[in-house]
Amino acid sequence: MPWLDALVQGILLGGLYAQYALGMALMFGVMRIVNITHGDLMILLALIGISLASSFMLGPWSVLVILVALGATIGLLLQRFILNRVVGEDALPSLIATFGLSIALQNAMLQIWSADTRSLGSGDIVQQSIQIGPLFVGVLPVIVLLTATVLTAGLATAIRYTRFGRALRAASADVEAAEMTGVNPKSIYAGAAALAVGILGFAAVFQSMRATVSPADGPFQLIYAFEAVIIGGMGSIWGALFGAMVLGISQSIGFRINPGFGILAGHLVFLIVLALRPQGLLGKD
Amino acid sequence: MSTALLSTQGLVARYGDFQALYGVDFEVHAGEIVALIGANGAGKSTLLKSLMGLLRVAPDMVRLDGRPVGGSQPHRMVASGVAIVPEGRRLFAGMSVADNLRVAMDCAAPARGGGWSLDRVYALFPILQEKQAVPVQLLSGGQQQMVAIGRALLNQPRLLLCDEVSLGLAPKVVREIYQSIPLISQNGTAVVLVEQDVGLAQSASNRLYCMLEGRVTLTGRSGELSREAIGEAYFGASHAVA
Numbered sequence: 001m002p003w004l005d006a007l008v009q010g011i012l013l014g015g016l017y018a019q020y021a022l023g024m025a026l027m028f029g030v031m032r033i034v035n036i037t038h039g040d041l042m043i044l045l046a047l048i049g050i051s052l053a054s055s056f057m058l059g060p061w062s063v064l065v066i067l068v069a070l071g072a073t074i075g076l077l078l079q080r081f082i083l084n085r086v087v088g089e090d091a092l093p094s095l096i097a098t099f100g101l102s103i104a105l106q107n108a109m110l111q112i113w114s115a116d117t118r119s120l121g122s123g124d125i126v127q128q129s130i131q132i133g134p135l136f137v138g139v140l141p142v143i144v145l146l147t148a149t150v151l152t153a154g155l156a157t158a159i160r161y162t163r164f165g166r167a168l169r170a171a172s173a174d175v176e177a178a179e180m181t182g183v184n185p186k187s188i189y190a191g192a193a194a195l196a197v198g199i200l201g202f203a204a205v206f207q208s209m210r211a212t213v214s215p216a217d218g219p220f221q222l223i224y225a226f227e228a229v230i231i232g233g234m235g236s237i238w239g240a241l242f243g244a245m246v247l248g249i250s251q252s253i254g255f256r257i258n259p260g261f262g263i264l265a266g267h268l269v270f271l272i273v274l275a276l277r278p279q280g281l282l283g284k285d
Numbered sequence: 286m287s288t289a290l291l292s293t294q295g296l297v298a299r300y301g302d303f304q305a306l307y308g309v310d311f312e313v314h315a316g317e318i319v320a321l322i323g324a325n326g327a328g329k330s331t332l333l334k335s336l337m338g339l340l341r342v343a344p345d346m347v348r349l350d351g352r353p354v355g356g357s358q359p360h361r362m363v364a365s366g367v368a369i370v371p372e373g374r375r376l377f378a379g380m381s382v383a384d385n386l387r388v389a390m391d392c393a394a395p396a397r398g399g400g401w402s403l404d405r406v407y408a409l410f411p412i413l414q415e416k417q418a419v420p421v422q423l424l425s426g427g428q429q430q431m432v433a434i435g436r437a438l439l440n441q442p443r444l445l446l447c448d449e450v451s452l453g454l455a456p457k458v459v460r461e462i463y464q465s466i467p468l469i470s471q472n473g474t475a476v477v478l479v480e481q482d483v484g485l486a487q488s489a490s491n492r493l494y495c496m497l498e499g500r501v502t503l504t505g506r507s508g509e510l511s512r513e514a515i516g517e518a519y520f521g522a523s524h525a526v527a
Contacts, residue, residue, distance in 0.1 A: 174376075182359075
């Protein structure tokens, strides 16, 4: 039974990781932009949310709405003023630009919020759980998982069926041909970055409700997002959710084996997938 | 005399330090089919790239309806009614035939009376309707070329630029594709055909330009140009001497 519990807890943890991974799947998987600030932006949004909640007595759901809007705006500006200048065949310029930005962001956050860990006061919902047979399942993790699933379905549908999605797929298949067909890739990329960072608004709220955040936490979330996208398969939106589940389950089972082994277990599973199926579990070629 | 739909005056283009076009004067009028011939490296594709905004050129070197548009971004050229069937087709791999066509519909120039629709493209190339759900990389070369032409038509062009549409295709398929050209220009759409096959270019066009080493060496009505004149313009004077 503890193994079943570990599996269920892993799936629920995967719901949180999926919310980091979705934006990464869009930017890294589809647009081939390496955004090292991905985790730091999530932490930035979380810290802003925590400060807003305590200054204006806002509940977590109001904070969620503000952070998603704020995240989308940040994503749009980031793409428009920084990433659109470095986007191209070569992933290195975007890596270097965002690596520098990541360090600057972490230090700026340290200056503003200090190194203290903080969390979002969220009332009873954190303690509530429901009993399913012999298992106790937290209400909040279930909400997180449902949200992640709805976000994945929404994003996958948008990419498959909308005008924006078609233009994004066209630009990632052959950017010059897309331009010759009338697509303005820079505005499409800016829209995609707005979506990617907007989704981090959800992750920021749930992360700071479930656990704590501090200015230096970003790189860990970044690694989880990269791992989930690569496990699931580059360019696959459902793959990001699936990869996040695999990562969550690996960590959760690892924790049961030995509390010090959890995070490492996730990394090991990632390395095994990379060695045996580098295109990812749901990747096509 | 009416203004040309699109014209270039003294068009100069370079790839870095390498100059590819040396003062090209070129014009197309509405409804015309113009062929552009020349050997490999003569500058035909470079000329199309300059018209489409893929190479940086000075604004007044390219005029559309008399307005300077040289160096405009490609998506702006599409919006003002210039579409291209690129060399090598450049379809969106991984996307279905219908999705490839829809990208062009999403970004089309404002349609004029009797604009192109999916149904009209399918009527022009019936095989595409059958294959509409198939990913484009699984189609034959000729079918891919039809998708590329259909995609450009759904941009609702007033001017269609075709870069080597016959390249690498079987003669029967080339005939099939060239049969569609008059149907396209019936609407008043001007067509520029870049072609290596001189006979084909001459028979399919109203007017013809021949290029050599980045310059226009011959121009005139396709039916009135002799094979000798074209041969000399195509290979240059040195060939005539040798």
